[in-house]
Amino acid sequence: MDLTAPARPPAARTGLVDVPPGHRFAPEIAWLARLGLLDVRPDRTFGPLQPVERAELARALFRYAGADDVAAPSLGMVADDVSAAHPFAQEIGWAVRHRLVLVHADGSFRPSRPARRQELVLALHRAIGSPAPAGRAPFHDVQDWHPSVEAIAWAAGAGVVRGMPDGTFRPSQPVTRQALAVLLRRFDELA
Incomplete structure (x- = not known):
């Protein structure tokens, strides 16, 4: 053992199958996953190069802010294509109300479109x-x-x-x- 060698910081352990400790962005991904800002798949994969959908962006911002805004979206809809029954309606409604992620000029949010x-x-x-x-x-x-x-x-x-x-x-x-x-x-x- 060479005690004179410079210490190297330990590699970030993510616990994710597709983000090994040597991954360039392992520390940031581990932080995001630990906070639960994006959902990790049941098979413990993260999909680092997969696009983030607009609904996922709204949810990540909602979770990051620690929002607990349970107000129902006004008029039962957040946007023409997002009803109150949408699985991310609360998060999308919050992001729209706070003008973080906007509704398009045609009244749509396009939740599954990549952000x-x-x-x-x-x-x-x-x-x-x-x-x-x-x-x-x-x-x-x-x-x-x-x-x-x-x-x-x-x-x-x-x-x-x-x-x-x-x-x-x-x-x-x-x-x-x-x-x-x-x-x-x-x-x-x-x-």
Whole structure:
């Protein structure tokens, strides 16, 4: 045994079949799973590269906030395509009421559609009170006219998002389950 070797932090143990301790985002995924922000499948898989549906995003934000808002959605529906009987109606209703995840202009929520990266950043930006960004968005694919530019610039300046190796943010790409874990964890560390 060499006691002079530098100590290495222990690998994060997730208890998930598809997220071994050496996984790049194992600590963030373990944190997300431990808090129960996304459901783990019965076979103990997480699906790190699977997209997060909009209903799942609403549920994750609801759980993260520790919300216990049991108010029934107004008029029996949250959106044209989400009735009060929807399994995530409470969480979607809460996210809509707090303007974290919005209903589309046509009145639909589209709960099973993958959430986009810009939607997650917008939700986090709104959750913290929509602070002004310290600078411009540093990504090649986020121009000053982009509808989410302020939220993306804030998230980049705060260290919540770092972008892709090619200098892009890819705002319209689906949020993966591992990306949700990473961004929520970084957001949590702001406090």
